[in-house]
Amino acid sequence: MQIRDLPYADPGMPDARSGPHFLRWLGRNQIDGQLKSLAWGLLHFGSIAVLPYLVGYAVQAVVDRSGGRLAVAGGVMVLCGIAIALGDTMLHRTAVTNWITAAARVQQLLARRTAQLGSALTRRVAAGEVVAVSTGDVEKIGWFVEAVSRFAAAAVTVVLVCVGLLVYQPALGVVVAVGVPVLALAVLPLLPRATRRADHQREKAGRATELASDTVAGLRVLRGIGGEELFLDRYRRASQEVRTAAVRSARMWAAISAVQVLLPGLLLIVVVWHGVNLAREGRITIGELVTVYSAVTMLTYPLRHFEEIAMAYSFSRPSAKRAARVLSLQRTTRDEDGEPGGSGTSAAGETSSVDDLYGPEIPAGDLYDPATGLLAPSGRLTAVVCGDPDEAGRLAERLGGHAAFDDAEKLPSVLLGGVPLDEIPLATARTAVLVQDKDPVLLSGTLRGLLDVPASGAVSADEALDAAQCSDVLDALAQASVDEAPLDAHVTERGRSLSGGQRQRLALARSLVTDPGVLVLDEPTSAVDSHTEARVAEGIKGLRSGRTTVVLTSSPLLLDRAERVVFLHEGEVAAVGEHRELVHSEPRYRAVVTRETDEERDAVRLDKETPGKERGPGSLAAINIEIDIEETA
Numbered sequence: 025m026q027i028r029d030l031p032y033a034d035p036g037m038p039d040a041r042s043g044p045h046f047l048r049w050l051g052r053n054q055i056d057g058q059l060k061s062l063a064w065g066l067l068h069f070g071s072i073a074v075l076p077y078l079v080g081y082a083v084q085a086v087v088d089r090s091g092g093r094l095a096v097a098g099g100v101m102v103l104c105g106i107a108i109a110l111g112d113t114m115l116h117r118t119a120v121t122n123w124i125t126a127a128a129r130v131q132q133l134l135a136r137r138t139a140q141l142g143s144a145l146t147r148r149v150a151a152g153e154v155v156a157v158s159t160g161d162v163e164k165i166g167w168f169v170e171a172v173s174r175f176a177a178a179a180v181t182v183v184l185v186c187v188g189l190l191v192y193q194p195a196l197g198v199v200v201a202v203g204v205p206v207l208a209l210a211v212l213p214l215l216p217r218a219t220r221r222a223d224h225q226r227e228k229a230g231r232a233t234e235l236a237s238d239t240v241a242g243l244r245v246l247r248g249i250g251g252e253e254l255f256l257d258r259y260r261r262a263s264q265e266v267r268t269a270a271v272r273s274a275r276m277w278a279a280i281s282a283v284q285v286l287l288p289g290l291l292l293i294v295v296v297w298h299g300v301n302l303a304r305e306g307r308i309t310i311g312e313l314v315t316v317y318s319a320v321t322m323l324t325y326p327l328r329h330f331e332e333i334a335m336a337y338s339f340s341r342p343s344a345k346r347a348a349r350v351l352s353l354q355r356t357t358r359d360e361d362g363e364p365g366g367s368g369t370s371a372a373g374e375t376s377s378v379d380d381l382y383g384p385e386i387p388a389g390d391l392y393d394p395a396t397g398l399l400a401p402s403g404r405l406t407a408v409v410c411g412d413p414d415e416a417g418r419l420a421e422r423l424g425g426h427a428a429f430d431d432a433e434k435l436p437s438v439l440l441g442g443v444p445l446d447e448i449p450l451a452t453a454r455t456a457v458l459v460q461d462k463d464p465v466l467l468s469g470t471l472r473g474l475l476d477v478p479a480s481g482a483v484s485a486d487e488a489l490d491a492a493q494c495s496d497v498l499d500a501l502a503q504a505s506v507d508e509a510p511l512d513a514h515v516t517e518r519g520r521s522l523s524g525g526q527r528q529r530l531a532l533a534r535s536l537v538t539d540p541g542v543l544v545l546d547e548p549t550s551a552v553d554s555h556t557e558a559r560v561a562e563g564i565k566g567l568r569s570g571r572t573t574v575v576l577t578s579s580p581l582l583l584d585r586a587e588r589v590v591f592l593h594e595g596e597v598a599a600v601g602e603h604r605e606l607v608h609s610e611p612r613y614r615a616v617v618t619r620e621t622d623e624e625r626d627a628v629r630l631d632k633e634t635p636g637k638e639r640g641p642g643s644l645a646a647i648n649i650e651i652d653i654e655e656t657a
Contacts (some may be wrong), residue, residue, distance in 0.1 A: 027124055035132040040352040043345035050169050057125065058173045061118040061213055065177025068111030069326055071104045073185050076318030077192070078104065115177075117371035119170045121232045129167035130347060134158050136352050140450055142421075148353055155237060156230045156351055161343035168209065168333075168340035175333040178326035182208075185319055192510070193308060196299055196316045201289040204323060208330050210287055211280045217337040219274035225269035226342060277335065287325045295320050309528025358555040366601040386456045387448065388541055389441025391423060391572060397597040398423075398590055400542075402441075405565055405573045407586035407603070411593065411616050413547070417462060420546040424459035424575060425450075442541065458540035462529035462547040466519035471501060472511040474530065476509040483567065485511070491563030492529045492557050497522065524551035534565070540570040549579060561585045578616055591616075 028264050039049040051058065078097050085093035107195045134157060138145055145154065175320065186204055189197035236259060301312040391400040396419065400406040410416040423438055425445030437444035455478075466474060475485045489498065501513035519527040528551045535543060548564075549557040561582045564573065575582055583589055583603040591599040591606060597609045606613045 027121055030125065030128050031132055032129060033185075034137070035129045036347075038133055038351050040348040041340050042113070043343075043348050045343045046348040046351070047165070047168060050129065050165070051172060053129070054122055054126055054169060055255070057122045059119060061115060061122055061170070061173035062177050064111050064114040064118055065174050066111075066180060067107055067183035068115050069177050070184070071107035071111060071416045072322060073181050073188075074104050075101065076315050076322055077188075079318045080311040080313075080315025083314045084309055087310055093524065115174065119174060122170035122173065123166040126169040127162045128160045130165055131158065134162075134347065141353055145353065149228040149350055154350070155233050156226070157343070157346045160226075160229075161346055164336075164340045164343040165347060168336040168344075171329075171333050171336040171381075178329035181326050182323060185323060189316060189319055193312050193316055195302055195307065196295060196312075199295055199298060199317070200320060200323075202289070203294070207284075207287045207291065207327055211331060211334060212284070212285055214276065214280050215334055215338060218273070218280060218335075219271070219341070221276050222338055223272040223342050225266065225273045228266045228269045232259065235259055235262050237461045247319075256523070261615060280331060280334075285324075285327065288320070288327065290318070292320050306319055310459065344576070386452055386541065387441040387443040387445075389439065391457070391542055391574065392439045393419070393423060394437075394439070395422070395435040396592055396595055398592070400572060400590075401588065402572050403570050404587045405568060405575070405585070406588045406590060407583050408574060408576045408615060409583065409591045409616055410576065411460075411612075413594065414654055415592070416548060419574055420459050420461060420544050423542075424457045425453035432481065454507075456540065457542040457544060458535060458538055460531060460535045460546060460548060462550065464534075466515055466522075466527055466530060468517040470512050471515055471530075474515055475511075475534055475537050477534060477538055479537050483537050483539040485533075485537055487567060488533040491536055491560075491567040492533040492608045493559045493563060494526075494529050494533055496524045497530055500526070525553065525556070528552060528650045532560070532577050533566075536567055539571070542574070543568065544576070546576045548575065549577070549582065554581065555579045580617055583617065 036053055037051075074497070077099050082094055082097035082101075085091075085097060138154075182204060184195070186201045189200050191197070219299045235255075239354075298319060299308065299316055303310060303313050304310045388402065389400050390623055392398070398408065398419070400423075408416070408419070421491065422435065425438065425448070437446035439445070440456055444456065448456075472485075489495075498510040501515070502510045503509075503519070504513060515522075515530075519530065524529070528548065532545070532548050536543070546566075549560050552560060557579060558581050561579075562585065564575070564582075565585050576588065577583065580603065586603065589601060589603050589606055591610060593612055599606055599613055601609070603617075607617065608614075
């Protein structure tokens with residue numbers, strides 16, 4: 025795989041059982057690139073390793089006044105210089121290729137898993153950790169993968185040099201053969217502490233990143249309440265904690281680097297001292313002493329790769345662990361016995377047969393949730409009222425087949441036309457049922473690109489924008505981009521240049537243009553004013569006529585236009601009917617929809633129970649109903 029061939033057509037199924045397993049899987053999948061890097065590394069390091077013997081041979085030729093041998097040594101040095109340059113160039117090229125392709129593979133895997141999990145990902149993994157995994161962690165993992173081949177080449181070179189010195193000059197070769205393993209292993213006692221400090225630094229950095237993301241996302245609100253300085257102080261403290269942790273980590277790595285410089289220097293002193301004594305006794309020649317000295321000096325270069333691989337592994341191990349954690353998360357499904365299971369692949373990459381149970385056919389029919397008893401008849405607009413907004417969010421995800429992991433063991437799968445959504449292929453489930461949560465995300469780009477989503481083609485972008493009442497949004501975008509058509513205007517990241525209501529309506533238009541068989545909307549108009557909300561409600565009802573639509577809301581304007589209203593209380597269906605009917609007949613429903621307090625509810629009950637008392641226009645019951653009817657008119 026070359027950089028120009030990216031992205032991968034299929035990045036593969038990772039072994040995400042643990043961080044080390046994931047790293048080994050990456051290495052196996054890049055074996056061709058690793059072997060190329062190893063070969064060029066051996067050429068590079070091997071050519072450098074030959075130089076000490078050539079230097080010693082040349083020095084001895086000068087001592088013996090042999091011009092022929094000196095010329096031979098010089099010629100071979102020139103060839104070694106060419107080999108060193110070629111090997112270094114190609115080693116760098118293949119190493120960078122391995123790094124980038126490994127990082128790209130991990131990024132594709134993370135992107136695929138994120139798309140499969142949807143909103144369930146952020147319930148299991150903090151937002152800051154997701155950002156850290158997809159940015160800095162990817163680079164660290166790629167660094168270790170490419171460093172393995174260079175380390176292998178350096179290790180082979182060190183072994184060959186030690187063996188060569190034992191054969192060439194046993195008296196000094198023994199000293200080198202004993203000292204080099206000590207040099208290689210001397211840093212091992214320091215690595216655990218260095219790794220712990222590095223992990224602590226990354227943990228602090230992840231928290232700071234999460235705090236920064238939250239601050240930027242809520243900047244408009246912070247400015248409105250004057251909270252910029254408060255969050256600035258929080259981020260400043262978090263940043264200082266990161267700096268302190270980074271300094272402590274750098275001190276350990278500085279100590280490791282110092283050991284890697286100090287010990288080879290001591291070995292060199294020992295070799296020179298012992299060699300000089302042997303030369304004075306006439307047991308070795310000057311050329312042999314120069315050869316051994318040069319070889320020991322040269323060994324400091326490949327030995328530096330021992331430090332690098334230790335550092336790369338200590339940095340990549342927690343990064344791989346976090347990546348494996350994300351990649352091991354599975355969309356919850358249930359097997360034939362009704363037990364929770366995984367869809368697609370297991371953590372070790374084994375293919376599941378769940379996706380083949382129902383084939384490519386998209387199910388259709390009534391949408392039914394056995395856990396709550398909710399039934400959304402096919403082709404009708406059903407509104408669902410929940411007293412708890414969090415319960416409404418969980419229900420919306422479950423209706424789309426995106427079962428919450430925490431609920432997977434106790435809640436049965438939602439059925440669409442009698443087919444469990446959790447047991448059909450994810451792509452099929454998302455084609456059949458589209459869920460828009462209460463906080464939809466707008467990606468940066470043009471408005472045309474925002475609305476360019478997989479769709480049936482039955483609804484045009486103009487129709488969707490008109491139904492979602494986005495005319496003011498188009499006007500605002502047109503003013504910001506004078507020379508461009510509104511659909512070609514640029515939408516900033518997460519739509520931050522727009523108001524909350526404008527972002528919500530653009531997201532609604534995107535969902536409407538998709539025209540799924542079943543559309544689930546969670547509070548689609550919570551940030552919209554009442555006049556616009558009434559028009560949006562009419563637009564949804566008209567455009568989705570004959571299509572199954574479920575709206576989770578407590579807005580009387582939307583509820584009054586629904587063909588069927590379902591009220592959920594404590595996780596179960598408590599009442600079904602039309603909005604106006606339920607307002608009069610179901611006190612708990614009326615309390616949720618009209619935001620009635622306990623005192624008001626008690627007053628209404630007392631008002632009703634007082635015999636012979638006329639409930640005129642000033643009574644609480646009449647006021648609540650009149651307000652509701654006026655809002656829905």
